[in-house]
Amino acid sequence: MPQVISFGAHIADALGWPFTAVPPGQQLAMLQQIKFTVAGTAAAPAVDLAKLGVDVAAVGRIGDDSIGGFVRTTMAGYGVDVEHLLLDPERQTSASLLPIRADGSRPALHVIGANAGLTEDDVPWDLVAQADVFHLGGAFILPGIDGAPMARILQRVKGLGVTTTVDFLMSPRPDAQELIAPSLPFVDYLLPNVEEAGWLVGTEDRAEIVRWLHAQGVGCTVLTLGGEGVSVARNGSPETVLPAFAVDVVDTTGCGDAFTAGFVSGLLAGLDELAAAERGLACGSLVATGLGSDAGIVDLTQVEEFARTQPRVG
Ligand SMILES: Nc1ncnc2c1ncn2[C@@H]1O[C@H](COP(=O)(O)OP(=O)(O)OP(=O)(O)O)[C@@H](O)[C@H]1O
Ligand SMILES: [Mg+2]
Numbered sequence: 001m002p003q004v005i006s007f008g009a010h011i012a013d014a015l016g017w018p019f020t021a022v023p024p025g026q027q028l029a030m031l032q033q034i035k036f037t038v039a040g041t042a043a044a045p046a047v048d049l050a051k052l053g054v055d056v057a058a059v060g061r062i063g064d065d066s067i068g069g070f071v072r073t074t075m076a077g078y079g080v081d082v083e084h085l086l087l088d089p090e091r092q093t094s095a096s097l098l099p100i101r102a103d104g105s106r107p108a109l110h111v112i113g114a115n116a117g118l119t120e121d122d123v124p125w126d127l128v129a130q131a132d133v134f135h136l137g138g139a140f141i142l143p144g145i146d147g148a149p150m151a152r153i154l155q156r157v158k159g160l161g162v163t164t165t166v167d168f169l170m171s172p173r174p175d176a177q178e179l180i181a182p183s184l185p186f187v188d189y190l191l192p193n194v195e196e197a198g199w200l201v202g203t204e205d206r207a208e209i210v211r212w213l214h215a216q217g218v219g220c221t222v223l224t225l226g227g228e229g230v231s232v233a234r235n236g237s238p239e240t241v242l243p244a245f246a247v248d249v250v251d252t253t254g255c256g257d258a259f260t261a262g263f264v265s266g267l268l269a270g271l272d273e274l275a276a277a278e279r280g281l282a283c284g285s286l287v288a289t290g291l292g293s294d295a296g297i298v299d300l301t302q303v304e305e306f307a308r309t310q311p312r313v314g
Contacts, residue, residue, distance in 0.1 A: 001055070001127070001130040001131070002055045002056055002057035002081055002127060002130075002131055003054055003055045003056065003131060003132045003133065003268055004046075004049055004054055004055070004056040004057070004131060004132065004133045004134075004135060004264060004268070005056075005057050005059055005124070005127060005128050005131045005133070005134050005135065006042045006043070006045050006046040006049070006056055006057070006058050006059065006135045006137060007042055007059040007060065007123065007134065007135065007136050007137070007153075008040070008041055008042035008059075008060055008115075008118070008135075008136050008137035008138035008139075008142060008145075009040035009041045009042050009043065009060065009094065009115050009137055009138030009141055009142065009169055010038075010040045010042060010043040010058065010060040010061070010062055010071055010085065010093070010094060010114070010115065011038075011039045011040035011043065011093075011094045011095060011096055011110075011115070012036065012037070012038065012039065012067045012070055012071050012093055012094070012095045012096075013035075013036070013037045013038075013039040013095070013096050013098055013253065013292060013293065014034065014035075014036055014095065014096070014097050014098065015033075015034065015035045015036075015037065015098045015099075015100055015251065015253065015291050015292050016031045016033070016034045016098070016099050016100065017031060017032060017033045017034075017035075017100040017102075017250070017251065017291050018031065018032065018100065018101060018102040019031065019099030019100055019101050019106075020101070020102075033291055035291050035292050036070065037074075037254075037292035037293050037294045038070075038071050038074045038075055038293065038294065039096065039253065039254055039257070039292070039293040040060075040094065040115070040137065040138065040169075040257075041137030041138040041141075041167045041168075041169045041256075041257060041260075042058060042059070042060050042135065042136075042137035042138055043058060043060065043071065043075060043137075044137075044254045044257035044258070044261075044293040044294075045135060045137060045167075045257045045258075045260040045261045045264070046058040046075065046080045046261075047074075047075060047078045047080060047261075047293070047294060048257065048258050048260075048261030048262070048283060048287075048297055049080075049261045049264060049265060050075075050078045050079040050080045051078060051079075051261075051297050051298065051299055052261060052262070052265040052283075052297070052299065052300045052303065053265075053299065053300050054261075054264070054265050054268060055081070056080055056081065057080070057081035057082075057083070057084055057124075057127060057131075058075055058080050058081065058082055058084065058085055059084045059085070059086075059122065059123065059124060059127075060085055060086070060114075060115065060118060060122075061085070061086045061087070061088040061091075061114040061115060061117045061118045061122065062085055062086075062087060062088065062093045062094075062114050063087070063088055063091050063092040063093040063113055063114045064087045064088070064089055065092055065093055067092065067093035067095055068087065068093040068114070071085075071093060072085055078294075084124050084127065086122055088113075088114035088117040090117065091113045091114040091116060091117050092111065092113045092114065093113055093114055094110075094111055094112055094113035094114055094115045095110075095111050095113065096108050096109065096110045096111075097109040097110075098253060100250075100251045100253070100291065103249075104249040104250060104251050104252050104288070106251070106253065112141065112143075115138065115141060115142055116142075116143050116144065117144060118142050118144050118145055119144040119145065119149070120144075120145065120149040120152065120153060123153055125156075128157060128160060128162060129160050129162075131162055132162065132163060132268060133162065133163045133164075133165060133264050133267065133268065134154075134157045134162050134163070134164050134165070135164075135165045135166075135167075135260065135264060136150065136153070136154065136164065136165070136166045136167075137166075137167045137169070137257070137260070138167070138168075138169045139166055139167070139168045139169070139170070139179075139180060139183070140168055140169060140170035140173070140176065140179065140180070141169040141170065146179050146180075147178075147179045147182070148182060150180075150182075150183045151182035151183040151186065154166070154183050154186035154187065155186045157186070158186045158188075163188050163189070163267065164186060164187055164188045164189070165187075165188065165189045165190075165191060165260065165263075165264060166183070166187045166189075166190050166191065167190075167191045167192055167256065167257075167260055168180075168192040168196045168197075168200070170192075170196050170199065170200075171199070172199040173199075176199065176200045177200060177201075177202075180200065181216055184213065184216035184217050184218050185216065185217030185218075186217075187217075187218050187219060188219040188220065189219065189220050189222050189263070189267075189273075190213060190218045190220070190221050190222065190223075191222045191223075191224065191256070191259065191260050191263065192223065192224070192256075193223065193224045193225070193226065193256050194206060194209070194223040194224065194225050194231065197209045197213065197221075197223050201213070206223070206231060206239070207239075209221075209223070210223070210231070210233050210239055214233070214235045214236070217235075218235060219234070219235055220232065220233065220234045220235060220273055221233045221235075221239075222263065222273075222277060222280075224255070224256050224259050224284065225241070225244075226244075226252065226255075227244050227249070227313060228241075228243065228244060228313065228314075229241060229242050229243040229244040229281055229313065230242050230244075230259065230277050230280065230281055232273055232274060232277050234273065240274060242274065242277055242278060242281060243281075243312040243313045243314050244281055244284065244285050244312070244313045245281060245282060245285035245286075245306070245307070245310040245311070245312055245313065246285075246310065246311045246312060246313045247285045247286070247288050247289050247310070248289065249288045249289070250288065250289060250290050250291055250295070251288065251290065251291045251292065251295070252287075252288050253287075253291075253292055253293055254287050254292065254293025254294070254295075255284040255285075255287050255288050256284065257287075257293060258280075258283040258284045258286065258287040258293070258296070258297060259280040259281065259283060259284035260280065261280075261283055261297075262276075262279040262280035262281070262282060262283030262284070262303065263276045263277055263279065263280035264276075265279065265300070266278075266279040266280065278307060279303065279304075279307065281307075282303050282304075282306050282307035282310070283296075283297055283303055285306075285310070286302075286303065286306060
């Protein structure tokens with residue numbers, strides 16, 4: 001039985017590196033590397049959790065197409081339980097084109113595809129009831145779930161005594177607070193990056209962001225800060241900022257998802273929040289060393305060795 005259910009966004013990424021500019025007209029520009037990976041706020045943590053030795057089931061929707069076949073077989077190849085990945089007969093598999101610049105930054109071109117078809121009825125409750133952690137990845141990019149359905153799902157998960165973790169995948173939008181607020185009382189650990197959390201709350205002031213999220217009922221805010229690390233704050237307590245590990249950055253795609261996997265695997269191992277966040281940081285920083293969401297992490301032994309020996313930022 002899976003320890004973790006990773007529910008939500010499943011995306012195939014096509015990444016090109018190093019990207020400088022779109023060539024004019026029909027001209028050709030040469031890249032050093034193009035890579036296809038499994039990504040998305042549910043799928044990528046599932047892959048990383050499997051690499052870390054955690055029994056994980058992915059739940060989401062893919063299209064009945066070759067991209068969906070790629071997502072399913074790649075995830076299964078890493079050891080993820082893909083039995084609950086549903087085929088959406090009407091939509092293509094969600095995908096992104098990611099031209100990665102030499103400094104690691106990237107524009108993103110995205111098709112929401114089958115992620116738009118995910119509904120409340122797709123939750124495999126028998127499996128959830130047996131799990132330790134339910135990760136909902138992709139709030140704001142799941143139109144069939146966002147809002148009231150998400151709150152109902154998380155409330156029911158909590159009622160089963162299962163720990164809930166939630167991450168966003170968003171751009172600024174005026175209805176963000178209205179959509180997510182009903183869900184927040186049922187979130188044990190909220191894991192967005194600080195920029196997304198700031199768009200939600202409407203400020204860049206981290207103390208204010210944390211205060212607002214705690215006032216909405218979030219159990220513990222875990223805001224990733226890119227190269228600066230992570231802010232962890234249990235509701236009612238001040239934040240602790242832990243620095244990232246210093247690495248030569250190639251591409252930060254999937255770093256937040258890797259953080260989630262490391263953090264969740266730490267909780268499952270009985271670590272406290274800060275120790276789990278340390279493992280999350282190691283996973284996030286490792287993924288930054290290569291192209292794509294699946295780069296960097298080999299297994300738990302390698303992650304622990306990296307965390308013991310790698311210098312920190314700052
Ligand atoms: N430049 C960097 N140097 C070292 N570590 C990094 C860097 N950028 C990200 N990381 C690691 O990855 C973690 C998550 O990064 P970030 O805050 O960028 O997540 P994110 O924006 O949610 O990523 P994504 O949504 O693409 O998965 C950080 O807490 C850190 O451990
Ligand atoms: Mg993220």
